[in-house]
Each structure stands twice: as C-alpha cells, then as structure tokens.
Amino acid sequence: MMKEKIDLLIRCMNESKKTVFFGGAGVSTESGIPDFRSKDGLYNQHDVQFDKYSPEYLLSSGCLYDRPEVFYEFYNQKLDTRGIKPNITHKMLARLEAAGKLSSVITQNIDGLHQMAGSRRVIELHGTTQRNYCVHCHREYGGDFIFQSENSIPECPACGHMVRPDVTLYGEQLPGNAVREAEEELREADMLMIGGTSLTVYPAAYYIHEFRGNHLVVINRDQLQVKLNPASDISFACSLGEVFSELERRFLEIQ
Known part of the structure; x- marks a missing residue:
C-alpha cells in the first residue's frame, strides 16, 4: 500500500507545475523537538x-x-x-526545492530548521527564534x-x-507579509502537501482553504478533518520520516 501511494505521489510531483508544503510541529519532532499538543508535547x-x-x-x-x-x-x-539538527524531512524538502520540484515551505514552526537544511523559500507564519x-x-x-x-x-x-x-505570541497578529505570501503561494499551487500538523491552530490553519489545486497530499499520524478526493488526493497515516525516506531512496524518479 505504501509503495502504491509513493508511486502516485511521485507521479503527481512530476506532473505538478507548482507544489507547496504546509507543515507544523510534527515536521520537527523527529529532530527531537517536542510538539505542543500530543501526550508528550x-x-x-x-x-x-x-x-x-x-x-x-x-x-x-x-x-x-x-x-x-x-x-x-x-x-x-x-x-x-540551538543544538537541534534538521531531519530527513527538512533535508528532502530542501532537495526538492533545489531540484525545482517545490515552490515553497509554509511553516508554523519557529525553529529555523528548514533554512538550516538548505530551504531558501520559507514562509514563517509564527516568526522564528533565530531573530530577536x-x-x-x-x-x-x-x-x-x-x-x-x-x-x-x-x-x-x-x-x-x-x-x-x-x-508571534498568543494575543498577537500573524506577520502581514508572511500571511500575504502564504495566501499567494497556496492560491497559485496545483499541489499541496500538508505534514505534521493537526490543523487546529488558527488562524494559520485557515490559510490552507486558499488552495484550489489538483492534488492534496496529507502526511500525518492522526486523521485530519480534511476532505479528500480519492481520485486525486493522497493520505499517509504515518510519520513524515517514513514518506520522505522513501522519496530520498527514489529521488532519481522525481524529474
């Protein structure tokens, strides 16, 4: 089942003219950073x-x-x-961007690991601990x-x-420039990958509704309240590391 889904994901990525990744705390948990709302968060x-x-x-x-x-x-x-390093998901997203297969990363995280891994177009909806x-x-x-x-x-x-x-702390508005960039990226994308987020944090989670593209890919251990089209969308009920490790193994197929 995993192989068939990876096959479909690679095919969709190769067909896509603009792919965007929208991620949350689960992207960084495999680097050792606790999320917020899980039992160990x-x-x-x-x-x-x-x-x-x-x-x-x-x-x-x-x-x-x-x-x-x-x-x-x-x-x-x-x-x-500061002592945390990027994991396979961060690294593969950077490789996909460098290969021209990913337009941007929209993140709710504040740890700066996407940039450390080499991603250049990172839209930080909640700011970053890397600046004061x-x-x-x-x-x-x-x-x-x-x-x-x-x-x-x-x-x-x-x-x-x-x-x-x-x-961006509780009680503060999201940075306007980041919001505008995220909305524009989502509106223009024909493929959206959502990973490591419960989609329960608003207003950030609201912005995925700007997406009107062809393929929605959800990678999350827990089921999300997202409507999926079985003919065009893909859902992985597993860790991001499992999916992106497979993408790394089959990277030569992504053209």
Whole structure:
C-alpha cells in the first residue's frame, strides 16, 4: 500500500507545475523537538515552576510584558533549539526545492530548521527564534542573544530596553507579509502537501482553504478533518520520516 501511494505521489510531483508544503510541529519532532499538543508535547510537560500558568499564557504577549521574568525563564528552558539538527524531512524538502520540484515551505514552526537544511523559500507564519529585536529601538539581534543573555530580562545594549524574540505570541497578529505570501503561494499551487500538523491552530490553519489545486497530499499520524478526493488526493497515516525516506531512496524518479 505504501509503495502504491509513493508511486502516485511521485507521479503527481512530476506532473505538478507548482507544489507547496504546509507543515507544523510534527515536521520537527523527529529532530527531537517536542510538539505542543500530543501526550508528550510541550503543553503536557509538567514543571512545578510553571504549573500555575497555562502554556498558552506562558507563550503570550501578556506574559511577556506583564511577567517578563516568567516568560524568559520558560522560553530559555523550553524553546532553545540551538543544538537541534534538521531531519530527513527538512533535508528532502530542501532537495526538492533545489531540484525545482517545490515552490515553497509554509511553516508554523519557529525553529529555523528548514533554512538550516538548505530551504531558501520559507514562509514563517509564527516568526522564528533565530531573530530577536528591541521593543523600543527595533535594533535586530541574532538567535543566540536571548539565550546567552546574563540578565533575566535581556536588554538592548543600544538603548537598555527589552529584547524579545521575533515570534508571534498568543494575543498577537500573524506577520502581514508572511500571511500575504502564504495566501499567494497556496492560491497559485496545483499541489499541496500538508505534514505534521493537526490543523487546529488558527488562524494559520485557515490559510490552507486558499488552495484550489489538483492534488492534496496529507502526511500525518492522526486523521485530519480534511476532505479528500480519492481520485486525486493522497493520505499517509504515518510519520513524515517514513514518506520522505522513501522519496530520498527514489529521488532519481522525481524529474
């Protein structure tokens, strides 16, 4: 069954003029980064220090500005992915782009692993931990700045105000440029691959409805509430690693 689906996937990729990948936390779990909502995810990791707050609050603009010491302690403990490496999915998406078979990656992740793997067109709907900026003078700093800060609340060397991650927190709007790029890519695509996402996080999950193309490919361990056309769409109820390892093995067939 897997072979037949991979055969169909390769055929659809070869026929497609524009393929887009839309991914979530499950893309990075095989690199060792926990997702948010699974039984082993970040939201189910109990820490006495943070138990009195909800995970959504700890990753909110309210926590950042009202209780910055709590926010940065949680951020430093849970979201430091600097030692993490891209996995087979990240690497194969980059190879597909380099081969002209993938237009872009639209990601809900903030870890920067797609770029580390070599992807060039990455649309980050939720921002990234790889960039930081001062809330006052807007001077930009690299991804290490907050994690290496000796202060409990990182300060801008230029003006002394707080430096925050360039991440979209709960209570904040998604970055307008990324949203517009994602919508345009989805509207123009004739093939959309969705992987490693529950499609329960809004408004990001809403944007897949912009897709009007020919082939929808879903790769997710759990069944998603997505309407599939059995004549043209493909669903893999397995890990992304299984699918992309097969694509790597049969890469010469992708032309």
